[in-house]
Amino acid sequence: MVNGTVIPVGSFGCLTVDYWKRSATNVLWAFLTHAHADHLQGLSDTWTGAPLYCSSATRELLLVRWPDFRAPLISLELDETVILRAATPYGHATVQVTPLNANHCLGAVMFLFEGPFGRVLHCGDFRWEQEYQKENLHPILTSAPLDVLYLDNTYAHPRCALLDDAFR
Numbered sequence: 417m418v419n420g421t422v423i424p425v426g427s428f429g430c431l432t433v434d435y436w437k438r439s440a441t442n443v444l445w446a447f448l449t450h451a452h453a454d455h456l457q458g459l460s461d462t463w464t465g466a467p468l469y470c471s472s473a474t475r476e477l478l479l480v481r482w483p484d485f486r487a488p489l490i491s492l493e494l495d496e497t498v499i500l501r502a503a504t505p506y507g508h509a510t511v512q513v514t515p516l517n518a519n520h521c522l523g524a525v526m527f528l529f530e531g532p533f534g535r536v537l538h539c540g541d542f543r544w545e546q547e548y549q550k551e552n553l554h555p556i557l558t559s560a561p562l563d564v565l566y567l568d569n570t571y572a573h574p575r576c577a578l579l580d581d582a583f584r
Contacts, residue, residue, distance in 0.1 A: 419457050421566050426532040428502070428509035433527060433538045433566070436463065444502040444509055445469060446487075449540025449568075450524035451477040463487045469500075471515060473523030494525065495554070516554055528556060534563030541568050 420435025429442030434449055436458030448470040449455055461482030470478070472491035479485060492498055497514040511531040518524035520541045529536045537557070 419454060421538060423529065423533055423536060423538075425509050425511060427506050428504045428532075431511060431529070432466070434540060434568075436465075438465075440465075442504075444504070445500055445511065445513075447513070447527055447538075448474055448478075449518065449527070449538070450474055450521055451481075452521065452541065455540065461485050469513070471523040471525045474525075475523075477523060492525075495556075497556075514556055516556070535560060536564040536566065537562050538566040539568060 420437075421433045422430050422435055422440055423433070424430050425444060429444045430440065431445045431447065432440055432443050433447045434455040435446070436456070443466040446466040446468045448459075448468060450471075451474050461484055464486055467488040467490055469490050469492055471494065475489050475491040478489060492513065492515045494515055494517055497512055500511050500513060502509045509531075511529055513530075514528040515525040516528060518526045518540055524541060526540060527538045529538065
């Protein structure tokens with residue numbers, strides 16, 4: 417199973433979400449949805465890749481686990497859109513990112529990305545409640561259509577048998 421997502425940012429490079437494989441090249445920005453083990457797979461305190469963006473709570477959890485984390489660890493505030501820029505050999509890459517509450521665990525966020533790839537919502541793990549009907553969604557999610565929606569389907573894989581026969 418492959419964990420995480422790689423999103424191309426034009427010819428400039430890419431951004432990654434919950435993806436810590438060293439094989440990813442030209443990573444401009446790395447994002448972490450939350451600090452559960454399946455989303456940290458491959459990440460360690462020796463990470464020297466792109467700056468890592470996450471919620472402030474997730475940042476604190478990472479620093480408890482790895483006090484000497486090497487790469488820049490940057491916290492983003494919920495519901496605040498940030499414009500990220502990176503210089504590349506091909507020019508400047510720009511992406512907007514807005515972290516949204518994922519309603520999953522301490523520090524868990526979904527990321528809304530806007531850039532040359534369109535409007536992308538990366539959910540990571542999240543909890544959907546009945547009251548989250550369209551009229552109750554975060555306004556940024558209803559302000560324009562999404563081009564791509566990434567859902568974490570880790571436990572939908574056939575090799576993951578979470579329910580015993582009594583619950584099927």
